[in-house]
Amino acid sequence: MNEIGIGIIGTGFMGECHALAFQAVTSLFQPRLRPRLELVADVVAEGAERAKARFGFARSTTDWRTLVQDPAVELVAITSPNVLHKEMALAAIAAGKHVYCEKPLALTAADAKELADAADARGVRTLVGYNYLRSPALRHIKHLLDSGELGTITYIRAAFEEDYMADPSVLFSWRCERAKAGSGALGDLGSHAVSLLRYLAGPIVEVAGDIAVTVPARPVAAPGQTAGQFTRTSEEAKIETRPVENEDIAHALLRFESGVMGTLTASRVAWGRKNGPDLELYGTKGAVRYCQERFNEFQLFKASPRLDDNGFRTVLTGPYHPDYGRFTPAPGHSIGFNDLKTIEVAHLLEGIAEGKPLYPDFREGFAIEAVCDAVLESAERRAWVRVEGGN
Amino acid sequence: MNEIGIGIIGTGFMGECHALAFQAVTSLFQPRLRPRLELVADVVAEGAERAKARFGFARSTTDWRTLVQDPAVELVAITSPNVLHKEMALAAIAAGKHVYCEKPLALTAADAKELADAADARGVRTLVGYNYLRSPALRHIKHLLDSGELGTITYIRAAFEEDYMADPSVLFSWRCERAKAGSGALGDLGSHAVSLLRYLAGPIVEVAGDIAVTVPARPVAAPGQTAGQFTRTSEEAKIETRPVENEDIAHALLRFESGVMGTLTASRVAWGRKNGPDLELYGTKGAVRYCQERFNEFQLFKASPRLDDNGFRTVLTGPYHPDYGRFTPAPGHSIGFNDLKTIEVAHLLEGIAEGKPLYPDFREGFAIEAVCDAVLESAERRAWVRVEGGN
Amino acid sequence: MNEIGIGIIGTGFMGECHALAFQAVTSLFQPRLRPRLELVADVVAEGAERAKARFGFARSTTDWRTLVQDPAVELVAITSPNVLHKEMALAAIAAGKHVYCEKPLALTAADAKELADAADARGVRTLVGYNYLRSPALRHIKHLLDSGELGTITYIRAAFEEDYMADPSVLFSWRCERAKAGSGALGDLGSHAVSLLRYLAGPIVEVAGDIAVTVPARPVAAPGQTAGQFTRTSEEAKIETRPVENEDIAHALLRFESGVMGTLTASRVAWGRKNGPDLELYGTKGAVRYCQERFNEFQLFKASPRLDDNGFRTVLTGPYHPDYGRFTPAPGHSIGFNDLKTIEVAHLLEGIAEGKPLYPDFREGFAIEAVCDAVLESAERRAWVRVEGGN
């Protein structure tokens, strides 16, 4: 079995998630290309060291540039804050490395396009970490569509809502800052929803968007507090607040290339909601509802002349759905969030080994950003906006 | 159209429910025999007067014997406390009246048998108010069984759980008193579940039961409090308590005449539960789950060689289910609890007019009580008990 | 008790529903003004006669003008096809009658305004039959908002989706004809959703809409077939089709006077969906989800510092929710669709008797139509549109 040297930049939530996926993929998928955890980079030395020890990387570094240039690193995984994606990805591409970048690919569609173009020019493989696309249920929904079992799509809705900033006392963090995060709920959560919409219903060509900041200012971290730690603030901390610079909510009307209508919702202030995307899809022969909070099942309605025994079916995922059987042969037993990342990594390794096209690559990542940008532009101009490029 | 004179005994929850059903049935079902609200009896004169005025009875009385003997009353509806059912029903039968009695029919199976025998001897029609049998969804489930679509039953479970006495501070009432209520949760709630089990799966011939009193004593009403009003008690009221005499919970293993296994549950101390019965039924070709709290739908699984798109279907009731269309032609719009009573009354009037057998008549009411009694006997003897009679 | 003479125009689905509600309201609500079913009108003589006999109207007629002018008729209920609402309502108003009109009030906002103005000028009471506003759960949600328990609204969504025209072989009917129905899914279903949105979140001042006809042409009824009977067509019937003239789906972005964002969806081609509206409402202190298909419950999330035991609560309706206790004292027992109409009629009678303002009156009906018209205009102009009037 051939190996591929992996370098991971970042050791936070997603850095760990990547490392776990690279560890698990060999036994679960037996890929032709076996990942070798070569190098991990974190700006904080202890973080890098700890990750090295924990996941068994061969080496660690505090300098991501070192990682990108390292000859033993053939694939660079970028899990750093969004604002850094561009510079890191460009450097990795320039060094001829394949690049696996967390979503959103970049802060703007223009930046995303620059990355996609650079990767194409250099001929490296790229993948963006829209891991909800790996859900066995979702992929089966795609299969139902492709096989014609749901007829043609009449309309589709996707929403991604969480409550991580629903409490007005959640501290100001880089996520609220346009220069560091780009957009707010739309980029962080809505981009996942866009990835699903495009996967299932194709290119989005026109949008009308609306956005709102519902918590205009948030408390700044007191000395000793870490911004973004989502801790309830002390009275002291409330002394100072800072204006939130990007949207808490986004809504959009969509038109697909096919003419199909759709809608998009993103929110980080939706009390009670912990994960997304949610999906509703109506076709001429049936309908599907799907909620990521229960991603081990989906709701399926199949039109039938018989009415008295028909209704939405709660289909539990099982080994007859894509890749579920890699984890367990028993239906209804559930796979987990981390398993979705493992499927993503399996796809990545298979694509590199086999020369198969990867999905969603940077080109697709750009297309997703182009939709998000168009929504923001539409919200500002209060007009329908064509989605430029990315299709 | 012919008329039938109705006399209703009792003006509480169920007395009102009966009166509403007799009022509504004419327009909704256009029965051959049109009910005429002739006489209402309540031991409290104001109650009787109020009901007369509210529902448009021709007359009222404080003496149920007067009602039973009244020549204009052809059908006697009994909605008084359970302890009074027997005497009233016997008197009505003796007077040659048809009798419509609220469940449970009597405090013991022996009493229920006496009533059934008396009615048979006198040749009057009888009906017991197990109105959950009228649910369109439930009757469709019966149809699915009869038509063989679910195969043969492998096992069945029914439970009826509420929380109306879950709070230990709920006052002692006649429901806790063996002499007035007979059994506790079993008679009040479990009998409904038994009615469903027999309706769907036939006679129950052997049981093993277990019961418990989980709140051994309850506060006695303070002066000015009405026993059974389910009010949280003041400290003062707690000074005195009285032992609860019948079961808060009952569980039983069941064997049907067909050999099929089943279980029965009744509880009045199930926090969060507001209504029953719940039903689970497995057959050789499918399965059904049903919960009275959502009685406008049922869950249906139909076995199929295809696994990837199968699951329990949430079937919403519609005009293609028995009697739903009497209320509205639009599926998924829901009928209400009172509507079930109207369907029951329609069945009653139709049966009397057409000479059709009524279900569940006093004979069936006896059979249901026989099962409940056997459960109690089994719980006491700690042994399996044959259900005597009633099948 | 005083009486009020009722005249109902139309004997279809809604005509029957009105008659049932007027019958049931007296016992259930004991209104000061007792309805007397005076006159029923249907263009088909047998229909009028049948309704008279079935519901006990004093008289029937085939001429609605006769009904409107009848001195014994004090309240005119209009349940005819939408295209006739305007002429009938104007005639009733001119005759000094109170008017209870089914939704949508008129085919256009301009017509609705004309009706509202006429009613104001003549000083009669009016009510539009948006009966989902009567749902005990929904009214409790309104109460939660008014009491501040959910904080201030951050955003709100409402959708009304059914599948009654999802099958492309459903016949062409007056509902597909602009001249007879006005708009399609938006007017028929979406207007209900708008009524909820305004009830809960106040005036809507700006919209961006998008609509689509997803079944461009439908088969015309064969000889002997009744258009609109939703029968699957024979091959023969398919010989001829007719273009559908109004939208199968509508989506809109909304801005409320308060600045709050919202969305609106209406669809008559949503396979598997049988009723609406559905509602999602997020506030600064909690969230609510509600689906009319399960209108005897709602989902409630209340923000709390404690995370480990929090989640959406499935609250079953009970006597502690508005008007539920009129029907049954037992929680979780469910009321039905027809009961909502009875509550509506109780409100109507109470308002007339007490001189209380009615909600939603024709002015509100106009406001709802104004929103719908703005959505259609926006969809045509592909631009945000101010909602003119109606607020």
Place this chain on the structure above:
Amino acid sequence: MNEIGIGIIGTGFMGECHALAFQAVTSLFQPRLRPRLELVADVVAEGAERAKARFGFARSTTDWRTLVQDPAVELVAITSPNVLHKEMALAAIAAGKHVYCEKPLALTAADAKELADAADARGVRTLVGYNYLRSPALRHIKHLLDSGELGTITYIRAAFEEDYMADPSVLFSWRCERAKAGSGALGDLGSHAVSLLRYLAGPIVEVAGDIAVTVPARPVAAPGQTAGQFTRTSEEAKIETRPVENEDIAHALLRFESGVMGTLTASRVAWGRKNGPDLELYGTKGAVRYCQERFNEFQLFKASPRLDDNGFRTVLTGPYHPDYGRFTPAPGHSIGFNDLKTIEVAHLLEGIAEGKPLYPDFREGFAIEAVCDAVLESAERRAWVRVEGGN
């Protein structure tokens, strides 16, 4: 970090599941004792080789006795067919190895006791693989009980139902054979339910059981078919059938040492059900419902004087629930079935390293078997049976 040499016997569903868990545990839990995959045994040489390669075992063997005796193996994991557990576990104990055995521990309680006694005598650590005990939601339920938030238990129900043998054409396999499987649904599935019941509510001291074989005979595999492969049989295969020797369904009434009542259900013929256990637990202050098919959530009702906003809460699991945060910091993102096994292995390694008691050890495994055996004995004797030993 210290290491411990692992030997796994068996490479089927559970053998793979164990190997994956031992692989994943180091990064996720950073245990003091790091597992080293030393040796894997499978009677089929290719199977052993394949597993060695796939999971990275140092060596493989076709002889489990070799594995048990191997000096580098310190912990023996037994995932072979149930009939072999006893001999293997005894040999491992005799060799002084810690033993991690899949459930059920043995075919009879007597055998289980022999194993528990042997382990105690030899002083080795043991663990039985009842991995559903590791569910974060379930452990939080236990915490709610222990903290008194649900009051004292009034009653509890557990059921484990699947449909893997619901189709009568499923082939006869070792699972149907008493000599190889012991009991049927009870041992395979019901034992899981018993493990939960004991975990939450303590020792079970008396039972009344009932069992049934609902598919009396099953087709024998045709030449070339593998028994137990759950393939629909050809006509040819149906020529020969073989009687099923153990129960398809088991029901039992339970009494706990505390006096609390409960019930137990196990079924392998429950169409539509894919996993268990399901749990319902009522206490004096609240209630819980839990279903393994949606084990990333649970339903919680907390009694409150306020009725209008109360109901069962759907609590999604998050990092505030036991061990969830090991996998992901984000609530509502779900962990998977394999993750439960990893938590189990973490507990195992921690217990061995720290000298902490393991749960459920062989003594507990015996107690669980003692309950199952008592149910079977009760079903045969048609009488309540004391649970002997195991408490």
